Amino acid sequence: MVGITLLFEADLAVDARHHLEDLVYDKVSKLEGVSDLVITPTSKGGKKKALRIHGGDAPAQGGHDHAGHSHGPTQPPGKPAPNASTALQGVGQVIAVASGKGGVGKSTVAVNLALALKNLGYSVGLLDIDVYGPSLPTLLGVQARPAVRNKQIVPLEAADLRLMSLGFLLDEDTPVIWRGPIVTGIIRQFLQDVDWSGTDYLIVDMPPGTGDAQLSLAQTVPVDGAIVVTTPSDLALIDAARGLQMFRTLNVDVLGIVENMSHYIYPGLEKLTALIAELRASGADAAKLDQMTKVLDENSKLYIFGQDGGAREAARLDIPLIGQIPLDGDVRAGGDHGKPIVLTHPDGLIGKAFTELAKKVVAAKPAKKARVSPFAFSKS
Numbered sequence: 001m002v003g004i005t006l007l008f009e010a011d012l013a014v015d016a017r018h019h020l021e022d023l024v025y026d027k028v029s030k031l032e033g034v035s036d037l038v039i040t041p042t043s044k045g046g047k048k049k050a051l052r053i054h055g056g057d058a059p060a061q062g063g064h065d066h067a068g069h070s071h072g073p074t075q076p077p078g079k080p081a082p083n084a085s086t087a088l089q090g091v092g093q094v095i096a097v098a099s100g101k102g103g104v105g106k107s108t109v110a111v112n113l114a115l116a117l118k119n120l121g122y123s124v125g126l127l128d129i130d131v132y133g134p135s136l137p138t139l140l141g142v143q144a145r146p147a148v149r150n151k152q153i154v155p156l157e158a159a160d161l162r163l164m165s166l167g168f169l170l171d172e173d174t175p176v177i178w179r180g181p182i183v184t185g186i187i188r189q190f191l192q193d194v195d196w197s198g199t200d201y202l203i204v205d206m207p208p209g210t211g212d213a214q215l216s217l218a219q220t221v222p223v224d225g226a227i228v229v230t231t232p233s234d235l236a237l238i239d240a241a242r243g244l245q246m247f248r249t250l251n252v253d254v255l256g257i258v259e260n261m262s263h264y265i266y267p268g269l270e271k272l273t274a275l276i277a278e279l280r281a282s283g284a285d286a287a288k289l290d291q292m293t294k295v296l297d298e299n300s301k302l303y304i305f306g307q308d309g310g311a312r313e314a315a316r317l318d319i320p321l322i323g324q325i326p327l328d329g330d331v332r333a334g335g336d337h338g339k340p341i342v343l344t345h346p347d348g349l350i351g352k353a354f355t356e357l358a359k360k361v362v363a364a365k366p367a368k369k370a371r372v373s374p375f376a377f378s379k380s
Contacts, residue, residue: 031072079238090197096226100239102208106229110205115342116358122200130207134167141338152195161315180212210246225255232309241341256322264302323357348353
């Protein structure tokens with residue numbers, strides 16, 4: 001391996017830096033014996049950061065990748081990448097979890113869906129390709145680094161899930177300041193160079209929006225189905241519709257909409273309901289208890305982000321509404337501390353909601369025998 005550090009003046013324009021990186025790459029990569037080149041751009045007083053993208057691989061015809069900058073041929077939207085149909089040997093179903101807008105709880109849904117599928121008895125992998133904002137290390141409390149075995153990256157394991165995320169490879173506070181082609185290279189490497197063999201369901205946590213990551217996924221592997229996560233608010237639903245139409249354009253089967261943070265349930269509901277039952281049993285005024293029950297029923301759910309937005313949008317777009325997940329403080333706390341709600345309270349109200357979601361995914365895309373032919377590589 002050849003490693004080169006380029007020291008730039010701090011005020012040198014970005015385009016000029018990229019031009020110099022290209023010149024160095026083109027010259028050095030042609031030298032005899034150079035098969036693995038890592039270029040680390042840095043500036044005076046700055047920290048050096050480099051990530052080996054395609055170590056040991058010949059660059060794709062018409063393009064090349066190196067740290068901080070990348071070039072390469074692209075595929076038109078909707079057209080699968082070469083050998084895409086065999087790119088993930090050993091994986092039964094690839095399910096993308098997407099959202100049109102950030103902040104709707106997409107990653108939380110992806111993690112808990114993966115755990116619910118695992119609880120149903122399936123072998124599940126969870127791939128976080130939200131390169132600019134990886135959440136998987138925090139949501140599952142995993143900070144280890146993956147190993148490499150037989151030139152393949154070995155997924156980390158936690159809660160009986162197989163995991164991969166860029167967050168496992170970078171320091172916690174390291175920003176990802178990469179152009180689209182580099183992101184594409186990372187995603188393809190996570191799909192093709194990670195040993196996912198023996199996985200019934202691979203849940204892919206997508207970044208929000210419609211961009212390079214979504215296109216790269218659809219072009220690299222056969223995506224069996226997609227779930228679009230939204231909140232009931234009109235603002236989120238507008239972008240959710242765009243994301244859904246993107247998958248249709250890419251010929252990906254959209255399994256349905258999940259309305260996250262659907263409503264807030266009054267936390268004292270169960271205790272008050274039990275208290276009313278006790279009062280009835282003791283012979284208390286039935287009319288007053290009926291009135292209390294009516295008030296409680298009318299106010300037990302608060303529709304903070306709007307009511308039934310997901311159902312209306314699903315009907316408009318002619319797809320199923322496959323889940324309504326309540327807003328709950330335990331979900332937030334569990335995510336912050338690496339203990340997802342399905343892991344800690346699988347039989348609770350929200351745990352059961354994710355279990356029902358998992359059952360609908362299985363019904364739509366039944367687990368099939370994992371592709372067991374030798375692991376295939378399709379390099380870009």
